[in-house]
Amino acid sequence: xxxxxxxxxxxxxxxxxxxxxxxxxxxxxxxxxxxxxxxxxxxxxxxxxxxxxxxxxxxxxxxxxxxxxxxxxxxxxxxxxxxxxxxxxxxxxxxxxxxxxxxxxxxxxxxxxxxxxxxxxxxxxxxxxxxxxxxxxxxxxxxxxxxxxxxxxxxxxxxxxxxxxxxxxxxxxxxxxxxxxxxxxxxxxxxxxxxxxxxxxxxxxxxxxxxxxxxxxxxxxxxxxxxxxxxxxxxxxxxxxxxxxxxxxxxxxxxxxxxxxxxxxxxxxxxxxxxxxxxxxxxxxxxxxxxxxxxxxxxxxxxxxxxxxxxxxxxxxxxxxxxxxxxxxxxxxxxxxxxxxxxxxxxxxxxxxxxxxxxxxxxxxxxxxxxxxxxxxxxxxxxxxxxxxxxxxxxxxxxxxxxxxxxxxxx
Amino acid sequence: xxxxxxxxxxxxxxxxxxxxxxxxxxxxxxxxxxxxxxxxxxxxxxxxxxxxxxxxxxxxxxxxxxxxxxxxxxxxxxxxxxxxxxxxxxxxxxxxxxxxxxxxxxxxxxxxxxxxxxxxxxxxxxxxxxxxxxxxxxxxxxxxxxxxxxxxxxxxxxxxxxxxxxxxxxxxxxxxxxxxxxxxxxxxxxxxxxxxxxxxxxxxxxxxxxxxxxxxxxxxxxxxxxxxxxxxxxxxxxxxxxxxxxxxxxxxxxxxxxxxxxxxxxxxxxxxxxxxxxxxxxxxxxxxxxxxxxxxxxxxxxxxxxxxxxxxxxxxxxxxxxxxxxxxxxxxxxxxx
Numbered sequence: 207x208x209x210x211x212x213x214x215x216x217x218x219x220x221x222x223x224x225x226x227x228x229x230x231x232x233x234x235x236x237x238x239x240x241x242x243x244x245x246x247x248x249x250x251x252x253x254x255x256x257x258x259x260x261x262x263x264x265x266x267x268x269x270x271x272x273x274x275x276x277x278x279x280x281x282x283x284x285x286x287x288x289x290x291x292x293x294x295x296x297x298x299x300x301x302x303x304x305x306x307x308x309x310x311x312x313x314x315x316x317x318x319x320x321x322x323x324x325x326x327x328x329x330x331x332x333x334x335x336x337x338x339x340x341x342x343x344x345x346x347x348x349x350x351x352x353x354x355x356x357x358x359x360x361x362x363x364x365x366x367x368x369x370x371x372x373x374x375x376x377x378x379x380x381x382x383x384x385x386x387x388x389x390x391x392x393x394x395x396x397x398x399x400x401x402x403x404x405x406x407x408x409x410x411x412x413x414x415x416x417x418x419x420x421x422x423x424x425x426x427x428x429x430x431x432x433x434x435x436x437x438x439x440x441x442x443x444x445x446x447x448x449x450x451x452x453x454x455x456x457x458x459x460x461x462x463x464x465x466x467x468x469x470x471x472x473x474x475x476x477x478x479x480x481x482x483x484x485x486x487x488x489x490x491x492x493x494x495x496x497x498x499x500x501x502x503x504x505x506x507x508x509x510x511x512x513x514x515x516x517x518x519x520x521x522x523x524x525x526x527x528x529x530x531x532x533x534x535x536x537x538x539x540x541x542x543x544x545x546x547x548x549x550x551x552x553x554x555x556x557x558x559x560x561x562x563x564x565x566x567x568x569x570x571x572x573x574x575x576x577x578x579x580x581x582x583x584x585x586x587x588x589x590x591x592x593x594x595x596x597x598x599x600x601x602x603x604x605x606x607x608x609x610x611x612x613x614x615x616x617x
Numbered sequence: 618x619x620x621x622x623x624x625x626x627x628x629x630x631x632x633x634x635x636x637x638x639x640x641x642x643x644x645x646x647x648x649x650x651x652x653x654x655x656x657x658x659x660x661x662x663x664x665x666x667x668x669x670x671x672x673x674x675x676x677x678x679x680x681x682x683x684x685x686x687x688x689x690x691x692x693x694x695x696x697x698x699x700x701x702x703x704x705x706x707x708x709x710x711x712x713x714x715x716x717x718x719x720x721x722x723x724x725x726x727x728x729x730x731x732x733x734x735x736x737x738x739x740x741x742x743x744x745x746x747x748x749x750x751x752x753x754x755x756x757x758x759x760x761x762x763x764x765x766x767x768x769x770x771x772x773x774x775x776x777x778x779x780x781x782x783x784x785x786x787x788x789x790x791x792x793x794x795x796x797x798x799x800x801x802x803x804x805x806x807x808x809x810x811x812x813x814x815x816x817x818x819x820x821x822x823x824x825x826x827x828x829x830x831x832x833x834x835x836x837x838x839x840x841x842x843x844x845x846x847x848x849x850x851x852x853x854x855x856x857x858x859x860x861x862x863x864x865x866x867x868x869x870x871x872x873x874x875x876x877x878x879x880x881x882x883x884x885x886x887x888x889x890x891x892x893x894x895x896x897x898x899x900x901x902x903x904x905x906x907x908x909x910x911x912x913x914x915x916x917x918x919x920x921x922x923x924x925x926x927x928x929x930x931x932x933x934x935x936x937x938x939x940x941x942x943x944x945x946x947x948x949x950x951x952x953x954x
Contacts, residue, residue: 250622261698461698462780468698469619469779476620483625518669519741526673577876579623579691586626586688590681594633597677601670 214527217520221527224507235496236536242489243540243588244547245482248556250580251548253475255572260467263405264460268301268432269441272448273456280456282427287452291433294447296440302428304417308382308410313371321414322357355396359413362392366400367407385422392416433457478556479587486587490595497599508603509611521604529596533589541584549574618775619699623692628774630685635767637678641671642760645753654745668749672737675756678763679730683890686723687883689770690871699779706871715773722766729759731894732901739902739918743910807856807948814852818934821845825927828899829920839900842926846893849933853885857937860944885936892929895922 225232272291274283285302292300304321355363355376362380369375374394382390398406418424433448435441445457500508508521516524547553549572618624644667651660693706693716703709710716733755740748821841828838853870861873861881874882899922906915 253622461701465699465780472619472621472699475622476625479622479625480620518666522669522673578880579695582684582688582691583623583626586630586684587622590630590633593677594637597637597673598670601666601673605666605669 214523217524218527218531221524222531225528225531228501228504231496231501232532235493236532238489238492239532239536239588239592240540240543242482242486243537243584244543245485246479246587247541247544247580247584248547248553249475249478249482250584251544251576252553252556252572253471253478254577254580255548255575257468257471258575259572260471261464264464264467267460267463269435269438269460270433270445270448271458272431272433272452273458274430274454275456276454282423283430285426285428287455288431290451291431291448294444294451296435296437296444298434298436301432301434303430303432304414304423305429306417306421308420310372315371316408317368317410318408319410319412319417319420321417322411357395357411357413359415360393361395361413363396363398363411364394365398365406365409366403368410369394369397382420384420390416390420486591490591493592494595494599497596498602500603504603505606505611508606509608512606512608513612518604522600525596525600525604529593529600533592537585537589540588541581545574545576548572619696619777619779621692621696623688623695624774627685627688627692628771630681630688631767631770634678634681634685635764637674638756638760638763641674641678642757644671645756649750649753649757652746652749665746668746671756672734672741675730675733675737679727679734682723682727682730682763686720686727687874687886689720689723690874694871694875696777699777701780705869705875707869713773713776715769715776719766719769719773722762722769726759726762726766727890728894728897729755729762731890732897733759735894735898735922736901739905739911739915742914742918743908745910747908747910748905805851805855807859810852810855814848814856815934817841817845817848818930822927822931822934825896825923825930829923829927832916832920835899835903835919835923838923838926839897839903842893842896842899842930845896845930846889849889852937856948857885857940859948860941860946863944863946865946865948881936881940885933888929888933888936892926892933895929896926898922899926 272283272287274281274287283302288300288302291297301323303323306319308317308319309315310317357363364374364380372380374380376394376396378394379391380394382392384390392412398409398411412420433444435444441459441461445459448455448457511521511524512518547555552572644664648664648667652664653661690706693709696709697703697705700709700712703712710720733752736748736752736755740746740752821838821844824834824838824841828834850870853873854868858868858870858873859865861878862869871882872878873885874880899919902915902919902922905911906919908915
């Protein structure tokens with residue numbers, strides 16, 4: 207065993223010095239390899255971090271959301287349905303929600319207007335009110351944080367993105383055009399904290415009365431309902447009962463939202479990788495070419511090695527270590543660069559492609575999230591193809607006869 | 618199909634692996650047909666060189682096979698949230714009929730590839746390639762399994778459909794699933810299984826040590842090590858996992874390789890795979906002890922293999938015992954559900 211380790215050490219030693227002797231050729235390969243790893247790693251880190259973020263936020267979402275569907279489209283929800291749902295066994299509480307979008311033609315952006323659950327607005331003394339569903343537990347992110355602001359009729363609490371876009375802050379006024387064309391002026395009572403900006407960037411909190419006045423919704427309707435269920439294993443049953451009692455309702459379970467988000471981000475990430483696979487393929491061809499196009503010097507070197515007693519398997523081992531050194535250096539530097547790129551510089555290169563477009567952009571920093579799965583996947587997508595592409599050229603180089611190798615290069 | 622980066626990586630590994638095996642088999646068949654060590658013909662020289670290529674290829678395939686076995690389970694686990702009722706890899710593998718067969722084939726072909734490498738190593742020790750025909754016969758035997766595995770794996774991933782929200786309501790009601798996917802794994806009762814595991818293990822270890830010292834009962838040890846491998850797998854499902862999860866109802870053999878259990882499963886499975894490959898290697902090499910060019914070294918190599926297998930099994934048992942002793946779970950009576 208000891209001998210074996212010593213032998214490998216000498217071979218690695220020899221390999222590294224021979225790599226350093228041909229700096230330009232090897233650094234070119236290394237740079238390209240690193241770039242490929244960097245691109246793929248950035249894509250993966252970004253999608254996984256966003257997925258993680260979304261799942262943390264959704265953990266705090268209500269168990270069931272019930273909407274009304276008319277002709278296949280989302281419609282206002284009749285308040286009279288609430289009692290029917292409350293009477294279903296297993297339902298802990300039913301909360302109605304008022305929310306909608308408002309298009310601001312001045313800055314051509316859509317705002318999300320939301321009436322916070324009644325309990326929050328009635329807590330003027332709290333310094334920071336964290337609005338979070340109880341079922342979320344410790345790990346869930348708060349949907350938004352009121353920095354001590356109090357929501358009164360005639361006021362708004364706005365998200366960071368809105369504040370930035372319109373360049374307004376606390377105690378400024380913001381005009382809205384109501385459904386009937388009248389202008390309504392709201393005072394800004396506060397700005398939401400920036401921690402939850404990924405979801406609250408375009409958010410505006412408004413009182414229920416103002417919301418109804420702004421959009422012309424009468425008291426007998428709400429936007430949709432959230433239903434809390436005590437026992438998690440009963441959620442599906444409750445949802446199917448809602449569907450049975452109210453055929454025009456559309457219950458959506460939290461798990462389904464999670465699943466759908468997961469699929470979307472998986473798909474985006476996978477799509478990017480399929481696109482980049484062309485680049486990986488080009489790189490593999492390049493690596494193949496590099497490995498098979500031995501220079502005269504290299505041929506002579508292998509010839510001399512074999513002449514002084516190296517066996518074919520030793521040369522293959524040397525080449526294996528060469529590949530390992532190059533691959534691991536490129537892999538780790540690519541991964542580290544991608545980590546810096548995604549989590550410290552906000553992935554400047556890919557942001558537009560992966561995030562989608564909007565004039566109201568959230569500014570947020572992703573929480574670093576890297577696991578073994580991502581690294582293994584990356585390894586399979588980069589190192590494995592490289593290694594395979596070089597096997598045959600390596601073998602070809604290793605089986606050169608010493609005499610022909612040396613004679614060939616005597617030109 | 619689910620276009621997940623890890624799924625792409627899995628399929629890529631499978632295609633590359635079977636591509637390499639096909640390439641190797643192509644030359645393997647030529648070697649089987651035309652090999653003649655006495656001949657100085659050009660073809661013979663080419664074939665002698667090709668053996669280096671094939672053994673390099675297959676060591677890569679072997680490594681790839683081991684990595685992709687774990688990646689496969691990892692993928693199944695990370696796809697869990699996409700399916701109704703799936704709690705972990707056990708449920709995801711059950712999404713369609715191809716999940717578990719692929720897994721079984723992966724383990725099977727991994728062991729065969731390991732045996733091939735053992736045979737290859739022994740063959741390279743002799744100056745006249747004494748085992749070359751057997752080696753390539755074995756390769757021709759392995760290849761269809763690896764190809765079949767690739768086909769099944771593709772079918773598994775391509776057939777997957779995530780349960781996402783549909784436009785009328787949640788997918789739950791539209792697709793009329795009877796129940797969720799059964800993510801429970803049937804298992805043997807824990808306490809009797811524990812007895813079986815420990816008595817079988819001590820028998821195997823004793824037999825291995827006896828073989829190492831006296832050189833007798835090699836075939837018995839090879840058979841026992843294969844049996845022990847199966848017993849260990851059943852034991853993991855039956856009681857080892859319970860102690861690791863500290864939960865008397867969770868029998869999953871896959872969750873132990875996850876981060877939540879500090880990746881302990883990798884160590885367990887590696888020890889187990891290493892033990893069975895070297896143990897079976899003993900049986901595979903025994904018939905060739907009388908071959909002239911191998912006589913000098915083969916006996917020593919077989920004994921080393923047996924020792925390695927015994928040590929790996931012992932380490933596995935030690936690790937399992939440590940997990941059981943340090944676990945806060947105490948199984949006083951059987952939980953029936």
